[in-house]
Amino acid sequence: MSRFDGKVALVTGAASGIGKQIVLRFAADGGTPVIADLNLDAADATAREIRAKGSDAFAVAMNVADEAMVEKGVADIIEEYGQIDVLASNAGIQIVKPVVDFPFSDWKRLLAIHLDGEFTTTDDVADAVLFLCRRQNQRAHRPVAHREPRLGHGIDRWRRRRFGALRHDDEHGLREPGRTRVASRTRGRNARDS
Numbered sequence: 001m002s003r004f005d006g007k008v009a010l011v012t013g014a015a016s017g018i019g020k021q022i023v024l025r026f027a028a029d030g031g032t033p034v035i036a037d038l039n040l041d042a043a044d045a046t047a048r049e050i051r052a053k054g055s056d057a058f059a060v061a062m063n064v065a066d067e068a069m070v071e072k073g074v075a076d077i078i079e080e081y082g083q084i085d086v087l088a089s090n091a092g093i094q095i096v097k098p099v100v101d102f103p104f105s106d107w108k109r110l111l112a113i114h115l116d117g118e119f120t121t122t123d124d125v126a127d128a129v130l131f132l133c134r135r136q137n138q139r140a141h142r143p144v145a146h147r148e149p150r151l152g153h154g155i156d157r158w159r160r161r162r163f164g165a166l167r168h169d170d171e172h173g174l175r176e177p178g179r180t181r182v183a184s185r186t187r188g189r190n191a192r193d194s
């Protein structure tokens with residue numbers, strides 16, 4: 001039994017650098033990492049690298065400063081795995097300049113990724129986890145025959161509450177709750193290769 005057996009971690013900015021090392025280590029310790037990054041091709045490559053070593057991994061296109069993309073990414077993860085146990089808000093950029101040479105637009109970009117990104121990911125993951133806890137509680141009181149096959153199946157209700165009414169957004173594949181495009185993600189080894 002490894003340290004992270006059965007655990008799912010969402011790691012932002014995990015296609016490269018420090019985030020990539022986090023997901024490689026998490027997978028080596030038995031967990032399933034979700035690689036969320038602006039750069040989907042690089043996220044896919046990292047997921048493939050992990051799957052080649054025999055672990056599961058899932059790549060999601062996500063700009064952490066974009067609330068709709070974070071919502072969609074979190075909903076996709078819950079739909080796939082029915083859980084998120086760990087969040088590492090690692091995505092970030094480095095702009096290192098003397099303050100007198102620091103354009104205000106760069107400052108705002110930095111804050112949007114580092115601060116807004118922390119907020120959007122924590123907000124969505126915490127909300128989804130609370131939803132799943134309540135659901136698990138209700139489920140435990142239901143006869144087995146009336147339980148949904150997987151906890152993640154209830155995510156449509158969470159999606160509906162978060163997204164509100166019908167929402168059209170072709171860029172992010174958000175249409176109606178429960179009818180999102182799947183082009184922006186790749187499935188984990190078990191789901192895809194079985």
Ligand SMILES: NC(=O)c1ccc[n+]([C@@H]2O[C@H](COP(=O)([O-])OP(=O)(O)OC[C@H]3O[C@@H](n4cnc5c(N)ncnc54)[C@H](O)[C@@H]3O)[C@@H](O)[C@H]2O)c1
Pocket residue numbers: 012013014015016017018019036037038039062063064065090091092093094113117
């Ligand atoms: N490397 C250092 O010395 C250092 C020092 C202090 C803090 N940090 C912080 O650690 C984190 C990782 O640093 P790193 O050196 O691995 O950086 P890196 O540039 O190697 O990797 C950052 C990753 O984040 C992704 N990313 C950037 N903006 C994003 C966004 N808006 N949404 C989703 N993904 C996004 C990039 O595509 C990239 O894959 C960053 O937050 C960085 O600011 C790094």
